[in-house]
Amino acid sequence: MKGKVAEMKQPEKMEVENYDLPRPEKGAMLLKVRRTNVCGSEIHIWKGHHPTKKQGVLGHEMVGEIAELGEGTLTDFSGEEIKVGDRITSTYFQTCRKCAMCRKGAFNLCENAYEFWNKPAAEAPHFHGSFASHYYVHPDVYFYKVPDNIPDKVAASANCALSQVYFGLERADLKYGESVVIQGAGGLGLNAAAVAKEKGAIVIVIDGVAPRLENAKKFGADHVIDMNEYSTPEERAERVKELTDGEGADVGMELSGVPAAFQEGIHLVASGGRYVSIGNISPGQMTEFDPGLMTRKSITIYPIVRYHPWFLKKSLDFLEQNIEKYPFEDMIDGEFDFKNIQEALDQSAARKVNRASITFEE
The missing domain is CATH 3.90.180.10 (Medium-chain alcohol dehydrogenases, catalytic domain)
Structure with missing residues (x-):
């Protein structure tokens, strides 16, 4: 054959x-x-x-x-x-x-x-x-x-976006009651929002496309930040602080694949926070970065490529339990x-x- x-x-x-x-x-x-x-x-x-x-x-x-x-x-x-x-x-x-x-x-x-x-x-x-x-x-x-x-x-x-962000959130040790800010409401971002929500987190999603932000709400986002309304990194950082009692998010996730999002991320995260970088995978794409701020805020950065293979099983279990709760098919x-x-x-x-x-x- x-x-x-x-x-x-x-x-x-x-x-x-x-x-x-x-x-x-x-x-x-x-x-x-x-x-x-x-x-x-x-x-x-x-x-x-x-x-x-x-x-x-x-x-x-x-x-x-x-x-x-x-x-x-x-x-x-x-x-x-x-x-x-x-x-x-x-x-x-x-x-x-x-x-x-x-x-x-x-x-x-x-x-x-x-x-x-x-x-x-x-x-x-x-x-x-x-x-x-x-x-x-x-x-x-x-x-x-x-x-x-x-x-x-x-x-x-299941074997790509969901497993990847699941692995990233567990690497960052996201805990019940903590806040997470997600940069990007594409496939990675929507899956991350759902997993974070099921972990009991307060979920904030940033994007510049209205339909994607509406989808984020369906996938568990408690708050969305429209980049058209908050057009500068400073405005977005201030808005995240407003939503997190003036501190910034406990965990940040770069899922947009835009280099500038990475340098913005440490401004969104609280002192002592954790920052997960998944979206940027192409070497040679440069952006300015403030290492002094990272040090002063003592932010831990987790770059994530692929995942431990048993996370595919964890992702399938997650889907089995939540298939009726989130509109996964609409992705x-x-x-x-x-x-x-x-x-x-x-x-x-x-x-x-x-x-x-x-x-x-x-």
């Missing part, structure tokens, strides 16, 4: 190719992709902005059903039994458990995390990304069974057939849709 793979031959040029379906090795599995999303990192590569990735199979936010199991693959990474036909989502990176970072317990920083990421389709096992009819899950990739009450539309994004505002995958990327890059999702015909 053959499957289809959409491979980026060069930035902004995609071709669909057919390859024989691989037999999974011991500890691996082959998934049939049910739904996959266009993440910001894919847009970054698609537009040619990544320093090294100029071709290969894209896609990592996905949910699939087991098509074939390799020898010895009997349970997911939580010990739950699995079988052909079960819905699965996996981390988009591997955890080798052997490199220097893994040996230190920093599994999110595995030096071999992307060993199989974004490879050319011609290289076996061909199905390296989720922009394809099938997806190969290697032995060192954590995966979990998707609870029955989580629809594909929601499950597809997807554009749906495309696999044959229109290039259109999905182009519209996402042009910001005509906030989050595109790609489905596959039976």
